[in-house]
Amino acid sequence: MFRHTAALIIAASLLLSACGTAEEKTSDNSTPAGESTTKVQEEQGNSNPTETGEPGTGVPEPSTEDSTVTEEEPESSEKVSTEEKVEKTYHMNENYYIKPNDEASPSKVVLLTFDDGPKEEKMITSLIDTLDKHNAKAIFFVNGYRVKSHPELLKLIHERGQIVGNHAWDHEDLKKMSNAEAAKQVTDVQKIVKDTIGEEPQFFRPPFGSGNDALKSAVKKNGMLYMTWSNGSLDWDKSTKDKPEKVIQNVLDQLNPGSNILMHELPWTVEALDELLTKLEKKGYSFVDPRAIELEAR
Numbered sequence: 457m458f459r460h461t462a463a464l465i466i467a468a469s470l471l472l473s474a475c476g477t478a479e480e481k482t483s484d485n486s487t488p489a490g491e492s493t494t495k496v497q498e499e500q501g502n503s504n505p506t507e508t509g510e511p512g513t514g515v516p517e518p519s520t521e522d523s524t525v526t527e528e529e530p531e532s533s534e535k536v537s538t539e540e541k542v543e544k545t546y547h548m549n550e551n552y553y554i555k556p557n558d559e560a561s562p563s564k565v566v567l568l569t570f571d572d573g574p575k576e577e578k579m580i581t582s583l584i585d586t587l588d589k590h591n592a593k594a595i596f597f598v599n600g601y602r603v604k605s606h607p608e609l610l611k612l613i614h615e616r617g618q619i620v621g622n623h624a625w626d627h628e629d630l631k632k633m634s635n636a637e638a639a640k641q642v643t644d645v646q647k648i649v650k651d652t653i654g655e656e657p658q659f660f661r662p663p664f665g666s667g668n669d670a671l672k673s674a675v676k677k678n679g680m681l682y683m684t685w686s687n688g689s690l691d692w693d694k695s696t697k698d699k700p701e702k703v704i705q706n707v708l709d710q711l712n713p714g715s716n717i718l719m720h721e722l723p724w725t726v727e728a729l730d731e732l733l734t735k736l737e738k739k740g741y742s743f744v745d746p747r748a749i750e751l752e753a754r
């Protein structure tokens with residue numbers, strides 16, 4: 457085989473001399489299978505903005521079926537990470553504020569988070585365009601059932617350099633489940649995210665901020681930092697629907713160094729984000745890179 461190939465190359469290079477195409481000819485079917493594109497089928501606007509604040513409206517789906525994602529990956533157990541290593545210079549305190557580890561890092565920071573996606577390519581793209589404009593990273597806390605419907609949107613978030621967090625499989629109150637059921641809500645998301653983007657989330661936020669010690673220990677066992685928030689934009693609430701200026705005001709009203717800001721993938725939040733980030737910057741705040749936060753609160 458090798459001899460045959462070598463002979464071909466020699467013969468071809470005699471004929472083609474400086475042309476340099478000989479090698480290509482011997483290996484024309486070796487191109488790796490094309491990566492699936494990030495093409496997104498825009499489906500009927502199935503996002504339901506009001507589901508956020510209401511328990512029990514998440515669509516329960518069996519989580520036991522095989523993931524539909526078949527992207528092949530190297531089978532190494534190590535995380536496939538395209539992202540640079542970020543030094544851990546911050547930690548979270550017991551009230552879910554983000555604090556610098558020492559005075560070398562600024563304390564006037566906020567953590568940006570968007571829950572309940574992934575829903576729509578348009579909203580995600582716009583959020584990330586705005587984040588990029590402000591050089592900011594955020595955590596996108598996703599529900600497993602949504603990832604299952606739109607794995608390509610999870611890839612989009614990841615490929616554009618944003619951070620994926622685990623928001624349980626269903627958007628339901630985990631405290632109302634048995635410990636085993638709640639733990640499965642956590643691990644099923646770890647699995648589908650790993651299968652889709654090659655790495656597991658490192659951050660967990662329970663739906664409605666509702667959890668107990670058993671859940672916290674399941675989250676810890678999965679190597680994640682558990683958090684709720686310390687600054688709620690109330691963008692899920694009726695009072696802010698279609699009112700981007702209220703989203704901004706709500707955040708500014710509760711602003712403190714280290715604020716862990718809860719927002720959602722919702723149209724009025726998408727609309728508010730650029731101005732919100734601009735106002736925060738004017739007040740001297742910067743945006744903490746989630747990867748710089750230690751995975752144990754203290």
Ligand SMILES: [Zn+2]
Pocket residue numbers: 508571572623627662663664
């Ligand atoms: Zn939520």
